[in-house]
Structures are given as C-alpha cells and as structure tokens.
Amino acid sequence: MSTVTSRTTYVGVALAAAVGLTTLTACGDSEDSSSGGKSKDVTLVTHDSFAVSKDVLKEFERRTGYKVHRLKDGDAGRAVNKALLTKDNPQGDVFFGVDNTLLSRALDGGLFQPYRTPELSSLDAATRLDKEHRVTPVDTGDICVNYDKKYFDEHRIKPPKTLEDLTRPQYKNLLVTENAGSSSPGLGFLLGTAAAYGDEGWPTYWKKLKANGIKVVDGWEQAYNQEFSGSAGGRKAGGERPLVVSYASSPVAEAVYADTPPKTAPTGVATGTCFRQIEFAGLLSNAKNPEGGKALIDFLASKRFQEDVPLNMFVSPVRGDAKVPAEFTKYGTVVREPYTMAPDKIADKRDDWVKSWNTLVLK
Amino acid sequence: MTAARKAARRLWPKGSAARLGLAAVPAAFFALFFAYPVTAIVLRGLREGGHWQFGRLGEVLGDPGIRHVLWFTTWQALASTALTLLVALPGAYVLARLDFPGKALLRALVTVPFVLPTVVAGSAFLALLGRGGLLDDLWGLRLDTTVWAILLAHVFFNYAVVVRTVGGLWAQLDPRQEEAARMLGASRLTAWRTVTLPALGPAVAAAALMVFLFTFTSFGVVTILGGPTYATLEVEIYRQTADVFDLPTAAVLSLIQFAAVALILLVHAWTVRRRESALHLVPPAATAHRPRGAAQWTLLAGVLLTVLVLLLLPLAVLVQRSFDTGGGPGLGYYRALTRNDDEVFLVPPVEAIGNSLTYALAATAIALVIGCLAAAALTRPGGAGRLLRGFDALLMLPLGVSAVTVGFGFLISLDEPPLDLRASWILVPLAQALVGVPFVVRTMLPVLRAIDPRLREAARVLGAAPHRVWREIDLPLAARALLVAAGFAFAVSLGEFGATVFIARPDNPTLPVAVARLLGRPGESNYGQAMALSTLLMLVCALSLLLLERVRPRGRDAADRPAVPTGEM
Numbered sequence: 058m059s060t061v062t063s064r065t066t067y068v069g070v071a072l073a074a075a076v077g078l079t080t081l082t083a084c085g086d087s088e089d090s091s092s093g094g095k096s097k098d099v100t101l102v103t104h105d106s107f108a109v110s111k112d113v114l115k116e117f118e119r120r121t122g123y124k125v126h127r128l129k130d131g132d133a134g135r136a137v138n139k140a141l142l143t144k145d146n147p148q149g150d151v152f153f154g155v156d157n158t159l160l161s162r163a164l165d166g167g168l169f170q171p172y173r174t175p176e177l178s179s180l181d182a183a184t185r186l187d188k189e190h191r192v193t194p195v196d197t198g199d200i201c202v203n204y205d206k207k208y209f210d211e212h213r214i215k216p217p218k219t220l221e222d223l224t225r226p227q228y229k230n231l232l233v234t235e236n237a238g239s240s241s242p243g244l245g246f247l248l249g250t251a252a253a254y255g256d257e258g259w260p261t262y263w264k265k266l267k268a269n270g271i272k273v274v275d276g277w278e279q280a281y282n283q284e285f286s287g288s289a290g291g292r293k294a295g296g297e298r299p300l301v302v303s304y305a306s307s308p309v310a311e312a313v314y315a316d317t318p319p320k321t322a323p324t325g326v327a328t329g330t331c332f333r334q335i336e337f338a339g340l341l342s343n344a345k346n347p348e349g350g351k352a353l354i355d356f357l358a359s360k361r362f363q364e365d366v367p368l369n370m371f372v373s374p375v376r377g378d379a380k381v382p383a384e385f386t387k388y389g390t391v392v393r394e395p396y397t398m399a400p401d402k403i404a405d406k407r408d409d410w411v412k413s414w415n416t417l418v419l420k
Numbered sequence: 421m422t423a424a425r426k427a428a429r430r431l432w433p434k435g436s437a438a439r440l441g442l443a444a445v446p447a448a449f450f451a452l453f454f455a456y457p458v459t460a461i462v463l464r465g466l467r468e469g470g471h472w473q474f475g476r477l478g479e480v481l482g483d484p485g486i487r488h489v490l491w492f493t494t495w496q497a498l499a500s501t502a503l504t505l506l507v508a509l510p511g512a513y514v515l516a517r518l519d520f521p522g523k524a525l526l527r528a529l530v531t532v533p534f535v536l537p538t539v540v541a542g543s544a545f546l547a548l549l550g551r552g553g554l555l556d557d558l559w560g561l562r563l564d565t566t567v568w569a570i571l572l573a574h575v576f577f578n579y580a581v582v583v584r585t586v587g588g589l590w591a592q593l594d595p596r597q598e599e600a601a602r603m604l605g606a607s608r609l610t611a612w613r614t615v616t617l618p619a620l621g622p623a624v625a626a627a628a629l630m631v632f633l634f635t636f637t638s639f640g641v642v643t644i645l646g647g648p649t650y651a652t653l654e655v656e657i658y659r660q661t662a663d664v665f666d667l668p669t670a671a672v673l674s675l676i677q678f679a680a681v682a683l684i685l686l687v688h689a690w691t692v693r694r695r696e697s698a699l700h701l702v703p704p705a706a707t708a709h710r711p712r713g714a715a716q717w718t719l720l721a722g723v724l725l726t727v728l729v730l731l732l733l734p735l736a737v738l739v740q741r742s743f744d745t746g747g748g749p750g751l752g753y754y755r756a757l758t759r760n761d762d763e764v765f766l767v768p769p770v771e772a773i774g775n776s777l778t779y780a781l782a783a784t785a786i787a788l789v790i791g792c793l794a795a796a797a798l799t800r801p802g803g804a805g806r807l808l809r810g811f812d813a814l815l816m817l818p819l820g821v822s823a824v825t826v827g828f829g830f831l832i833s834l835d836e837p838p839l840d841l842r843a844s845w846i847l848v849p850l851a852q853a854l855v856g857v858p859f860v861v862r863t864m865l866p867v868l869r870a871i872d873p874r875l876r877e878a879a880r881v882l883g884a885a886p887h888r889v890w891r892e893i894d895l896p897l898a899a900r901a902l903l904v905a906a907g908f909a910f911a912v913s914l915g916e917f918g919a920t921v922f923i924a925r926p927d928n929p930t931l932p933v934a935v936a937r938l939l940g941r942p943g944e945s946n947y948g949q950a951m952a953l954s955t956l957l958m959l960v961c962a963l964s965l966l967l968l969e970r971v972r973p974r975g976r977d978a979a980d981r982p983a984v985p986t987g988e989m
Contacts, residue, residue, distance in 0.1 A: 138663070139831070
C-alpha cells in the first residue's frame, strides 16, 4: 500500500500525466511494482470494524518478518462485494470479514482459494462451515434486540424476551432496527425472524412489527448511537427508542467504555431474539503473496489474536482455549440457543427475502 | 456559414483533418476513462453467467420497488426544479437588473453552494433540520428523512444555476424593447409577458433542464437526508451494486438513467441552440439600475432574505457546530482533526486536505488539457461538423451518468497492464477530471467561438504556423476564460464525491470522503470533526470561487460571459 510521501512529486507527475497518456501508463506501472512486488508485504482487505491491538500485530510482524497492510473497505457487505468485483486481480492477499449471511456469495463467486490452517482443529467445529477450507472462522457474534434497562424500570414494564414479545402492545413504537438491505445486523435480524417463523411465516410477523411501530434506519451507527435511548451516544443524541437491534456484546461495550465502570451494564439483551453470525477470513484467489496470506490466516486463528478479539471488535473467539476477558463474563449475556440458518439456505433465499422485506417494510 | 469561414476553408483544405486531430486526444481520453469502464461494468451486469440477460429489463421494470424508485426520482426532480425556479427567478432578476452595494459579493455567495460537495450540503441541512438541529431546538420540528429536506437541499444547490443562466441573459436583454411596448399602451405585466418572457423562455428552459438533470441524478443529498425510504435511480444503482450485489439490475438501471440523461441533454442542446438565435443583447452595465419604488425594494429585500435563510443559514449552522464542543465553544474538533485515530482513517483526517488539493490540482490539469483540446476542435473551421456536434454532447454525458457506475467500472476495467491504475492514486483525479471537462468545455467554447475567424485567417495569410496562430491569437483572448475554467474544474474536483467514495483508498481519503466517513461513525466527536472538516472544505471551495470571481472577465470583449459556465450548458 502506498502512502502519500511527497506531494510535490505527485503534482509533477500529475501534470506530466495530463500531458500524455503514455506517462499515465508508466505511472500506473511504477505504483504497481512498489505496492505488490515485495513478498514481505502482506495486505489484509477488511471492513471498517476490523481492529487489533497494536502490540499483538507488531509481535506477528516481528515473528514472521511480514509487514501487514490493512485496507479497510467500507462496511462488511460492501467490502465483500468490492472484493468479488476485483477478484481476478485482488487488492490484497487475505480478506477478513465475510460472515455466514454472505458466505455462499463469496464462495460461489470464487473469491477464495483453499488453505487449511494448522490451527483448524482448535476452532469450534460448529463454525467450520466450509468443507473445502476456503474460509477459516475467526469470530462469532449474536445479533439480538438490546433494551434500555432504565426505561423499562421507570415504566414498570418487563423488557421483551422473545421475537413474539416485540409484537405486543406494551412495546408499541419502542423498537428501532436497521435496513436489511444495507446493514448486516439488519439482515441478521431478518434472517432470525425467518428462522423462527419459516419461509412463509416471516412476512406476517413483520407486518405485525410494522403495525406495532417499528422504525427502520439505514445503519447500525444511526440505530444504536442516535435512536436508542440506552446507549451512551443515544442518550446524548436524545434517542427515543428503548429497544434496538444490536449485538449480544453491546452491553459489554457500554460498560467498558463508560467513564466510570458500572456495577452492571446499563443495557440488556433479549436472549430469545438472537441470530448467530460467524465471521470468516480467507486467502484471496490470485493473491500476490499467498505465503504471507497463509501466515496471516494462521495468525487470525492463533490464541494470541483470538484472545485479543473480544475487547477490540466485541465478538467472541472461535478457539476453545482462548480465554474470554473478565469484562465479558461480568457484563455479558450468554446466548444459549440463537437462531441459525445454513449458508446454502441463506444464499438461496436472501435476495428474495430482502426484496420482499423492502416492499413490505420500507415502501 | 459566413463568407469569411468559407474563405478560411478554401485556404485551409486540411481543416477537418486538423479538427479531428485535435479531437483525437479528448476522444481517446473519454473512450479509455469513460466509455470503456462504463461499458465494462454494464456488460458485466448484462452478461452475468456467460449469456445475455436482456430479460432482466422487463423483470426490473416490472418490480414495484424499482418502479417506485423511478417514480420518486422523476417527481422529486420535477418538484425540485419547479421549487428552484420559483425561489431563484426573483434572485435572477435582482442580480440582473438591480444595482446595489455588495452585488458582486452576493453573486459570489449564491454560487458557493453549487460547487460545495453534496456531503457538506447534506450535513449542513442535517445540522439545520435534523435531530437536535436548529429547528428541532426551537420548535421541535424535524425534516430529515422527509422529502422536504431533499427538495430544500436541491434548491440550495441549484439556486446559482438559475441565477447565472437566466440572470446572465436577463442582464443583457435590451430594456428598451419592453419600454417600447409600454409606450404603445401595454400594461407593465403585459409588456413583460409579451416581450421579456418570450426572450427569457429558452434560458429558463435551459436552466430548468440543467436543474432537472442535477436533481434527477442526485446522490449525496438523498443518501444523507433521505434515510432508507427515499432513493433516486442513482442511489438505487449504488445500492444494487454495493449492497445487494445485483449487477444485472444495476446494469439495467444504469441503462435507464443513461437514456434519460441523453434525452435531457438532447432537449437541452436544442433549447440552447434556439436561445442563440437573434436576440438583441446589450452590455449588462447598461441595463441595471438602482431599485425604484416599493415593489423593487420589496423584491430586493425578499431575495436577500431568501438567500440568507436558505443559502447562508445552513452554512452558518455548519460552522457554528464545528466550534460547539462539549465544553463550550472552542477549537477542539479542529485540533482533533490532526490526531491519528487509527480506527477511522489510519491517517489524521487533516491529511485529507492535502490529498484533496493534490487530487484536485491533478484533475484540473487533466480537465484543462482535455477540455481545451475538445473546445478547440469544436471551434475549428472545417468539415465533420455533425460528427463533432455529437462529440460535444458526449463530453456532457459524465455529468449525468452514475458516478458509482464510473467508479465500479474503473475498478474492474483499469486493472491490467499496461493500464493497471487501480492501485495508483491517479485514478481519483481521472474520475474527477471527467466531471471537470464539461465545465471547461462550456467555459471555453463560447469564448473561442466569439474570436473573429478573420483574425486567425489574417495570421495564416501572413504565414504563421497553426500553433503560432493559436499562441498569438487565441491564447491571449482566451486566457481569462482559461483561468475561470481552471478555477471551476478545481472546485468541482474538490467536491466530487460519488466516484471518489468508491475508488479513494482508505489511507488517502479526500475531504468529502473523510466527511462522509466521519458522519457515518457514532459519537459527538466524530460529528463535530465532520462539521469542522466540512467547514474547511467550504472555505477552500469558497476561496477558489472568490478568486475565480476576481479574474472574471470584464468589459465587452469576447470573453464577457458569466463566470459560471452553467449559463452555456
């Protein structure tokens, strides 16, 4: 990955480039050789939410001699689509951040090449969804309705527990969710309802949700930090909705990022509304540095990285031997039976469902 | 064709060859960086799975969701255009016909929004109309996620288009014609309706079509203010490509938008040609006068109030927000811009200013070279006229073709040697230059056309080589217009968002991209930084525009044209 080092040179090149297309071509070539040519550089293409502790990454670089470049390419869905479009000549070596809701799109599109990491046997068997090892599971998270504890205490209403509860009159106009077409928690929530009510039943359920005053916004940030009354951001922004579609780990994040650590998290999780999300990494087809890419995948599956994951990305590790930080046990909620759906089925129905959902809920 | 031109043709038999030669570079540029990428992405969508997907056309058009998008795109563009005309026509009159202190400043001010990035305008309106915005604080009124916010933002953007296009002509209409009608007994209204209105008609139509084009393809405003409920065709193309990954649908939608834009441009070209027909024009200085009577003073006050509320207030709120830190007014957000928040950008947001300026300079250089060659080709005497007129319209197309389509096209088509530009920073300036070229051509064309061909002819007769003729005759006359074109291309490149958001690399964000990314992140600090960065971007835009206004050609020479080329689009 190149950084802007000398602007004056660039302006000079720009002027030259403007004069003749030949110069332009030459310019492209030189850029190319500097960004992809050296085998000690390895590029991780990922989404905006990827995060790792600096020292953990440094340690990997020191141990292997690879220099890791990160190319954060928008939110998860867009990053996957862009990677698919450029798969013949990828922008990096490893892609991290494709989840089970988009997995089959990536696999069918030939985004990845097989690589079986030696760490595989340590990873939770239930998350190893690709028998050909084109992807390696890295973390899991549950998409669940979160509630604002204070609101429900003050109004002396019990917070909802299940999907069915959300359609009851005492929760009218309380829930905000994300656009299933553009947001991954939004899509996860839709898939959860489809898992719960079946292919035929979910539209009826959503009609009830709509009649019960559900609000839809474009993305998670807006839903959680603007509309939701229980989050720190939402309180500041004057959020008015005490129920939001977020993650099972969001209460942990609320507590960890509070100015003074609270005794309990200010928000809770409706455990009967959860959908399990699994995030994968894979070696990109046509990667320029496959050896470096493989080392990077081993690193993502390693104990060191797996133990670093929870407090950086607020998801759970997939390694059985990874120690979960104390904050997770103190403030978190264990979701025992999340809704799940096979990636093949998701692949089959996803687009049609999103389309019907759009017409049903948005239009 | 004038006798002089005929003579020139006889004298210069290879005229058409030279013309085509000049046109070759811009044509190659557009083929390589516009036609090829756009075709590549559209074909990729239409040929999914190895065979043609023409059946998708009917399928897409039959989809009620898509029909809803088409319907919304059309009616909001119509409504935006009508509203813009309604609000801006009095402004056009006031700036054309009335003389008052600060008029030049006002003219510059109303043009600022036009070159502002849509993201900045979007955030300005959000700060005014959104949650916790000024209206919300005062009256609990929120207009974000309603169509009103979109319409008002469109008026904000396109006010200048009407003022410049219509006002530019209005200022040069001979007032004596209307006076004559009144002397013959017509009432003030009748005189205006029968004399001035018909003369202004084509200019109003041209402005309306331009506003329609810009609002029909609106992207940034709708994504920021519309929420998930409202989508224009352009936004839907983005969603189908980037979110749903339904390339066939995106391709069909791109073709529909392409057809619509081509139609708008054709109608526009036709109105402009009609407008160029015999009107008696006089210098603007001769038509403007101090306001007279209560009606004119009221009109002036009304226009000033509109500009204040609709154009300046959103910008002022933006600036105010950028200083409004948690602990009272201060520079906290500006200081935060210099910090390296690893998780957002990998570089301090303030570096985006440097990136933006570098990209905009490069884009301006490219746009100037391509645009000037194209304009020169279009004004050269010689054959191949019909062919070149088509070329003229072709150069305008990037204004209306989805920037996302262009961006995606770049990613998949310019990825192999000898043209592997994907990892190169030049990709962004190239995309921005595409939007800049139409402005350069529109600014240069009228000036070059107005140069008396007899001058060139005389020089040639005296034995000057073609490049010498150009240097000695055309260049001095066109130099001012060239500066104006450069300033405009620069401002437009600075604000380009749709294509840049797609191809800008995360470690090299431009200002608009950085603003959008900050707005998309939670927390007050990110919001405040977005406002601060928007303010900086606005300043840079406004400064380049004011500079441009200073070099604005004066007097009655050939270069006496509106500073903003929309008048000729």
